[in-house]
Amino acid sequence: MNESIQTFLQLMLSGMSIGGVYAMVALGFVLIYKATGVFNFAQGELMMVGAYFSFYLITQYHLHFFQAFLLALIISAFLGIVVEFLILKPMVGEPIFSVVMITVGLAVMLKGTVSLVWGHDVHQFPSPFISSPLSLGGVTIFRSSFWTIVATFALVVIFILFFRVSKVGIAMRAVANDQRAAQIIGISIRKIFSISWAIAAVVATIGGFFFVNIFFVTPDISYIGMKAFPAAVLGGMDSVPGAIIGGLIIGIIENLAGGYLDKLLGGGIKEISSFVVLILILMIKPYGLFGKEEITRV
Amino acid sequence: MINGNFKTNYEDEIKIFQTTFVKFWLVILFVGLIIFPLVADRYFIYLCNLCGIAIIGALGLNILTGYTGQISLGHAGFLAIGGYTSAILSTKLGIPFWLAMPLSGIMAAMAGMIVAIPSLRLKGLYIAITTFAFGFIVDHLIIHWESMTNGPSGITAPRPSLGVFVFDSDKSYYFIIIVMVILATGFARNLFRSRVGRALIAIRDRDIAAEIIGINLTKYKIQAFSISSFYAGIAGSLMAHYFDVITFENFTLMLSIQYLAMIIVGGVGSILGSIYGAIFITLLPELIRLLTDLFRQEYPSLTTRFADLKSVTFGLIIIIFLIFGPKGLYGVWRDIKVYWKNWPFTY
Amino acid sequence: MVKKVSEVLILVGIVSILGLLGAEGAEVGVTDSTIKVGGVMLITGPIARYGTAAADGIAIYCKYINEMGGINGRKIDLIMEDDGYDPVRALAAAKKLIDRDRVFAFITTSGTPQTHQIVPLLGKENIPSLSGIIPQMPVADPPRTAFTFGMRYGHQMILATDYIMKDLKAKSPKMAILYQDDEYGKEVKWGALLACKHYGLQMVAEETYKRGAVDFSSQVLNLKRANPDYVYLATVIRETPIVLKEATKLGWAPVFIGNSSYCDESTIELSSRDAPEVLKKMIQVHYLSRFFEENPEMSQLKAGFKKIRPDIDTNKLLHYHILGWVNGLIFCEGVKRAGKDLTREGLIKGWESMSNFNTGGLAGIISFGPNKHFADTSGRIFKADLDKNIWVPITDWRKPSFE
Known part of the structure; x- marks a missing residue:
């Protein structure tokens, strides 16, 4: 294979690996935004907390891998419900500024609490995946990254089905569409809000679980949350497949920018590229690739 | 005892000094502020200076976020632009502080106008995300535009001087800061007595209605952004000349969040609230340190958790104020006042 | 409004009184039996693992020396402030140590950004400082009171x-x-x-x-x-x-x-x-030796750690523990050389007189000099x-x- 093509493919594949994680965090944003209209700035922190749950269940309580994973999902679903009940519920009807800021406060607090309880040390996650990378025709990928991408697509299918087929999913769509009408036909909005926070926390935990296989467990991994904003905005804030595709695209853009532009423009372009894309999208097509054109213009 | 301040005409309502009492106490406050540095020790003056800089920045943010309703998560970016402009102008071009400071305000204001452009089309959440990204881009420019900003090493800006007198000590710098705080507060207070200020409030409360009654949204939103970032620029400039060196580490996302916390804690859409909030948040680490010092003997592990404890408290304070005291310290104070005024006939 | 203003005034009053109390005149940080030494340390924050180790190393050395009778009859009173890896907090901590605690000298400084923020201040105040946690020149033009040792990156x-x-x-x-x-x-x-x-x-x-x-x-x-x-x-x-x-x-x-x-x-x-x-x-x-190596100072170090902090496993010492200890060693040597009549100028002279100082194997040879305040040691x-x-x-x- 031609070397430059190989480089390009490798960059694409690496971009998709990290993009898969962005996608899962962005999916959490979208689920909460779609159902409750709240933009959750603490999604990256939820991911970090979820990763810590699985890590401690395995190392401290010596649970088996999948047991720990499932238990971590349950705990984080519970955490999502508690957060919604304690913090978001009193904010219903408050101005958007307060609701956004409360999630910022939550983010700061969650990160502080995790560092307070578990410290800042970097831990290795007892990964279930074989450490030797997978080779796909000249380009390589971590096994856990490969499964991240698979899981990402699986989640899209699951959520599309969930919103089409399941009763709760349809109720969530109804609430997103028109809260009052949904209430009239007997849907409990409170319940839907709780459920969407629980699902968002679960998705974040899945993302965190895949992420720490390569990138270690430390409070700083909540940084990923910032990269998931551009992903959610690019895909459209209320579109589930949009979040996934947005995440993958942002990952790929970052890696291509890092691979080709960094040298030309003097470094650091990789980290900034997603934010530049974010601003461009907001200026040109604020509702993203798949979002509904519902933004009120003034 | 004052029963109330009842206004009989519109002029009364928009007076700056509402009663003679207010005037009297303001004079006392002013004298107190002058005497303070002569009696306080340097550490106190240092904290006081930090509060002063924070007040200016918080006033700026409150004009944009509290009064106009545009959420900014990139306030640190404007402070950075102000600080770096001032430092670069005074070191590379030898421009004196007295000129560099207003210029840095103007520079930040111009950046503010650029950021305002997306806000013309979007509202609410989206502007928060734009300003958030803006903060990162400024950070990137500071680190990578080495020829201008000296990269990660930062710049040492000289202390301001007047003739042969150099404002070298904390005490002398205190007077510069206090003058700027008074100017900034006075201007902000006046702003909301004027057409511009009222227009901004109208935009926050209902932008479509505001447009219908003839408020030019484009013009006023850009104005709000530029005034707010002008304030931030001035605060940044004061910071740059006060600290012996400024680097990109002084202007993190955390700083933007701190400024938001200030206006939440103090009172969103309130001048006095910005002041209370700025003082509260600036002194908060000091308070936590005092508390941990108290328990140092019994729980030595607490001291090693100081920074984490700080961020937990910080997040908690934001949440608690938003849920239980959405009007901030200013609102709490007003409620207490009303309670006592009517005591014992409160119901 | 009236009450608001009056409240502010009361606060100002309290603040001023406190200020007056804190400002009594005294010989800066040195008495016949103690020396007050300040340290801005990195006890919390993202790299606290290293910062606390260095702080422990220094604190243990100081206690160890105090138990051995102190230096020239004086015991070291070490006051540590945390900066949480935040330059603004570091500056506040340094000012607090200078103004409130009125320390005689500084023993270590923190991470690079924090060091940058406080070293110019220490120069202005003419307070001698020794830092070793960041083996790199702290600032482009370091003041004459700042001493550093180690090996630049x-x-x-x-x-x-x-x-x-x-x-x-x-x-x-x-x-x-x-x-x-x-x-x-x-x-x-x-x-x-x-x-x-x-x-x-x-x-x-x-x-x-x-x-x-x-x-x-x-x-x-x-x-x-x-x-x-x-x-x-x-x-x-x-x-x-x-x-x-x-x-x-x-x-x-x-x-x-x-x-x-x-x-x-x-x-x-x-x-x-x-x-x-x-x-x-x-x-x-x-540029430091490691915990499993055998040398005279290392056995002293381990004895000191076992005596004062038995909770720290000496078979898992980080090099930052050792760095803290060496920091204390050099600091105290300077104080010892400054003699009975301890002044800041004397401490600077004391450090400057340290040429070819042997750390007993913990690090290479330390050499300061009148125009050499950065002791570049050797490494492996x-x-x-x-x-x-x-x-x-x-x-x-x-x-x-x-x-």
């Missing part, structure tokens, strides 16, 4: 290049660098470029990343494409193993060159499972021992061949 890179060229006798190898885009990365890059220029080597790739970044795949791929034989790494604790894993993923095994900032057993723990081949080839530079090259999970020295103490 830049010099470590030169030392490593010396080793490659002279011991390994590499034939014009190709070099590359991956650095964090802050002051630390800049310092390493400076040394790496200097070394390449000196030996006429080609720097084939320079890659950078933002602090906090998690994904290094494109950077490592770019490095691989340039195909260097050696790669200077200016990364930190978490980034280093990620880079090693990325290289392994790409099936690429150059020799990575590390420095003292993360020459820590955790690097081995975090990468031995997934990147053993690359780790085995990696070389590190450090280390390689990983994957069986014992430790870094073992493979050369003796040496200095970079040029500066």
Whole structure:
């Protein structure tokens, strides 16, 4: 294979690996935004907390891998419900500024609490995946990254089905569409809000679980949350497949920018590229690739 | 005892000094502020200076976020632009502080106008995300535009001087800061007595209605952004000349969040609230340190958790104020006042 | 409004009274029986693991010396303030130590950004300070009161290049660098470029990343494409193993060159499972001896640790523990040399008189002088021992061949 093509493919594949994680965090944003209209700035922190749950269940309580994973999902679903009940519920009807800021406060607090309880040390996650990378025709990928991408697509299918087929999913769509009408036909909005926070926390935990296989467990991994904003905005804030595709695209853009532009423009372009894309999208097509054109213009 | 301040005409309502009492106490406050540095020790003056800089920045943010309703998560970016402009102008071009400071305000204001452009089309959440990204881009420019900003090493800006007198000590710098705080507060207070200020409030409360009654949204939103970032620029400039060196580490996302916390804690859409909030948040680490010092003997592990404890408290304070005291310290104070005024006939 | 103002006034009043109380005149920090020493330490925050170790090292040494009777009859009263890796907090802490606690001298300073923020202040106040946690010149133009020891990151890179060229006798190898885009990365890059220029080597790739970044795949791929034989790494604790894993993923095994900032057993723990081949080839530079080595001062250190802090396992000491101890050692030697009549000027003179001071094997020879306030010590090259999970020295103490 031609070397430059190989480089390009490798960059694409690496971009998709990290993009898969962005996608899962962005999916959490979208689920909460779609159902409750709240933009959750603490999604990256939820991911970090979820990763810590699985890590401690395995190392401290010596649970088996999948047991720990499932238990971590349950705990984080519970955490999502508690957060919604304690913090978001009193904010219903408050101005958007307060609701956004409360999630910022939550983010700061969650990160502080995790560092307070578990410290800042970097831990290795007892990964279930074989450490030797997978080779796909000249380009390589971590096994856990490969499964991240698979899981990402699986989640899209699951959520599309969930919103089409399941009763709760349809109720969530109804609430997103028109809260009052949904209430009239007997849907409990409170319940839907709780459920969407629980699902968002679960998705974040899945993302965190895949992420720490390569990138270690430390409070700083909540940084990923910032990269998931551009992903959610690019895909459209209320579109589930949009979040996934947005995440993958942002990952790929970052890696291509890092691979080709960094040298030309003097470094650091990789980290900034997603934010530049974010601003461009907001200026040109604020509702993203798949979002509904519902933004009120003034 | 004052029963109330009842206004009989519109002029009364928009007076700056509402009663003679207010005037009297303001004079006392002013004298107190002058005497303070002569009696306080340097550490106190240092904290006081930090509060002063924070007040200016918080006033700026409150004009944009509290009064106009545009959420900014990139306030640190404007402070950075102000600080770096001032430092670069005074070191590379030898421009004196007295000129560099207003210029840095103007520079930040111009950046503010650029950021305002997306806000013309979007509202609410989206502007928060734009300003958030803006903060990162400024950070990137500071680190990578080495020829201008000296990269990660930062710049040492000289202390301001007047003739042969150099404002070298904390005490002398205190007077510069206090003058700027008074100017900034006075201007902000006046702003909301004027057409511009009222227009901004109208935009926050209902932008479509505001447009219908003839408020030019484009013009006023850009104005709000530029005034707010002008304030931030001035605060940044004061910071740059006060600290012996400024680097990109002084202007993190955390700083933007701190400024938001200030206006939440103090009172969103309130001048006095910005002041209370700025003082509260600036002194908060000091308070936590005092508390941990108290328990140092019994729980030595607490001291090693100081920074984490700080961020937990910080997040908690934001949440608690938003849920239980959405009007901030200013609102709490007003409620207490009303309670006592009517005591014992409160119901 | 009235009450608001009056409240503010009361506050101002309280503040002023407190201020008056705090401002009593006294001999700065020295009495017949004690010396007040301040330290701005990195006790909390992202790299607290290292900061607390250094702080422990200093505190234990001071207690140890106090139990042995102090210096010239005076005991050390060490007051530590935490900065939480925040430059503004560091400045506040330094001002508090100077104004409230009225300390005589400063014993250590914190991370690079914090050091930058406070060293000019200490110079202005004419307070002697000794720092060793950041082996790099704290500021471009350090004041005459600031003393530092250690081996600059830049010099470590030169030392490593010396080793490659002279011991390994590499034939014009190709070099590359991956650095964090802050002051630390800049310092390493400076040394790496200097070394390449000196030996006429080609720097084939320079890659950078933002602090906090998690994904290094494109950077490592770019490095691989340039195909260097050696790669200077200016990364930190978490980034280093990620880079090693990325290289392994790409099936690429150059020799990575590390420095003292993360020459820590955790690097081995975090990468031995997934990147053993690359780790085995990696070389590190450090300027302190390690906990498993036998030398006279090390046994004193271990005795001191066991006596004062039995909770710390002396078989798991970080090099920052040792760094803290050496810091205390040098500080106290200066105080001892300043004599019975202790003044700040005397302490500066005391340190300046320390030429060829032997640390008993914990570090190389420390030499200050009247115009030499940075004691550049010697260092060694280390390689990983994957069986014992430790870094073992493979050369003796040496200095970079040029500066």
